[in-house]
Amino acid sequence: MPVAFVLLAAMSACSNGSTAETSAPTTASPVTTTQAATTTSTTPSTTVESTTTLPPVGGPEPSPRVAVFYYPWYGTPEFEGKWVHWQQAAANPPRDIGADYYPTLGTYSAVDPAVVAQHFAWLRETGVGVIVSSWWGQGTREDRAVRVLLEAGGRYGIKVAFHIEPYGGRTADSVVDDVEYLYDRYGDHPAFYRSTDQTRWSPDDRPKGLFFVWSSTQPDGQADFVDADYWRDAMDRIHNLPDGGLVIADTPRGNWIDGGHFDGLYNYATLEESPSFDWARTLPPDAWYVPSVIPGFSVKRVGYASNASTDRNGGDTYEQQWVAALGTGIEPQMVSITSFNEWHEGTQIEPAASGVARNDTHDYDDYGDLGPEGYLTMTAALAAGFLATDWEQISAPRIRLTIETTSDWTVLDMVAGGEWVQPVTVSLSETATADFEGAHRLALLQPLGDAEAAQLVETVVELGILNPAGTLQFRIERGGLGYTRVTVTGLDGEAETEWHTAVWNGWSDELVNGESRNPYYFEIALGDSEG
Secondary structure, three states: OOOOOOOOOOOOOOOOOOOOOOOOOOOOOOOOOOOOOOOOOOOOOOOOOOOOOOOOOOOOOOEEEEEEEEOOOOEOHHHHOOOEOOOHHHOOOOOOOOOOEOEOOOOOOOOOHHHHHHHHHHHHHHOEEEEEEEEOOOOOHHHHOHHHHHHHHHHHOOEEEEEEOOOOOOOHHHHHHHHHHHHHHHOOOOOEOOEOOOOOOOOOOOOEOEEEEOOOOOOOOOOOOOOHHHHHHHHHHHHOOOOOOEEEEEOOOOHHHHHHOOOEEEOOOOOOOOOOOHHHHHOOOOOEEEOEEOOOEOOOOOOOOHHHOEOOHHHHHHHHHHHHHHOOOOOOOOEEEOOOOOOOOOOOOOOEOOOOEOOOOOEOEOOHHHOOOHHHHHHHHHHHHHHHOOOOOOOOOEEEEEEEEOOOEEEEEEEEOOEEEEEEEEEEOOOOEEEEOOOOEEEEEOOHHHHHOOOOEEEEEEEEEEOOOOEEEEEEEEOOOOOEEEEEEEEEOOEEEEEEEEEEOOOOOOEEOOEEOOEEEEEEEHHHHHO
8 A cells, every 4th residue: 555724815915125136037938939028918829939949748648647736827017018926915026026936937927838838848747647727717817828728738748627716706606607618618629638537426438627626615705605515506517518527626525525516525735744635535435536735835925824834844745745645545536736836825846946036135945955846856756656556446344323413513433443434425314414524533413402402313324444453442422412322333245233332421521632522432343243
C-alpha cells in the first residue's frame, strides 16, 4: 500500500513598498513573438502570429489522472490596458506585486498565447494532463481566456476542465446553466476534458465534461450556507444533459455524495503541517476521491491571518502532501495540484525568480536550493510515482450500524480496532441529519424541540472496516436528553448476524478530549462475533 482545509476568500489591502535602486523583472515573454499589444480593449487577442516560436512539445504522455488548478486572471497594460490581479493588496506592479514570490516570466498576461504556451510546455514536462481553470461566470475575463487555454491544450496534449467559482449570484440553477453554456461554447474543442468513467451518480459511458464547484457550502460570497441537498436537483439535471457531466464538490464530507448527488469530492488546500486526507474513507463506493496537494501557502503580502500560512520547508511539505493523499487506503481517481499559478496565496508550482528585490528592504521569497523550476521537477517525480502505483482492491469486512436516538444529538465513534471505509447510507429519518466527522465518527442530530418531545430518529449505514483488529471499541456520545441505541450487524454476502446492541440512557461526567460529551463505551470481539 502506498505511502482541514482552509481558504480565505478576501484579499486585504497592503501599503506599497518603498522605492529601491534595483528593479524586479518587468513583463516578460518566454518566447519570440511579434504579436501586437492591445491597450484599449478588455478582450485580448488570442491569435499567435506565424512568427511566434512556441516551446517544443516534450516530456511524458500527459495523464488525465494528474490535474492542476490554473488561474487565467492576470493582466498587464500591454494586453488589457491595465494591471489585473498583480495589483492585489494595493501593490504597485510590475515591481511590487500582490504575492510573496515573483514569477520568472515577470508580470504577465495570462491570456498572452506565448505565456500560456510556456505554461503548458512546463506542465507537459511534468506529466500533468489536465488544467482546472478558474472560471467566474459567463462572459467574464476568465471565460474569455478559455479559447487561449484550449488552443494551448490542443498543442501540448493537455485537457481543460473548469473550476466554477462563487461568482456573485451563483446558485444551483445557475451552475446548471453554466455547464450547458460551457458545453455549447467550448465542448466541441478536442482539448475540452471528457471522460467515459462512471460514478455512483453518472453510471454511463458518455464522454462527460469535468466541473469542480469551489465553495460548495456557500453558493456565493453573500449567500447563506447550504446543505448537500440544496444541490441535488441541479446535479440530477446536469447528469441528465445530453453530455452528462462529472461534478466534484469542495468539501471533505462524504455524505455530500448521496446527499447532493455529486460525483466526487476534493479539498483544494490542506494547510496543516501534518496533513490528513482521512475524509477519503467517508466516500461511498464509486465516488471520485480527488485529493488536492499544495507545495505551501504563503500570504504575507496579501495580508491573510498569520496562522493561514504553511511553510514549504524546502519541498518537504509538497512531498508530505502527496504521501498523505496517497496513504489513505483509497485510490484517487485523480490528484489535483493547488496550484500552477495562484501567486497571491503562494501555492504556485510555476517557476519563481531568485534574488529579486521588491523594494529597498525586502526581497521576494524563492524556492531555495530547489531552484526556480524545482517544483516542476518534484511534480514530475511525484506524479510518476502515483501513476506507477499498483493499488490493491479494498477488501474490508462490512457491517451495518443502526443508530436510534431521542436526544437532540448523538455520536458513534469507533475509537479502536480499524477504520471505517466506503460508507453507504441505507436510511435516515426525514427530520434528522447525519454526518461523518472524520473517518470513524458518525453524528446523528435532530431539532431540540423534537428531542424535547421525545421524537425518535434513526439512521442506518453500511460500511467496511479497513485493517480490522481483534476487538472493535466504540464510544457513544449523547446530549442530556433521551437515549441512544446502537445495533451492530455483521454482513457476509446475503447473510446477516447481529453482533451487539448497546443502549445508553444515563449520564457520565467523564470528559472526552477535555469536553463534556457524556460517553458510554462498548466493544465487540471480532472472533466471538464472527464465530
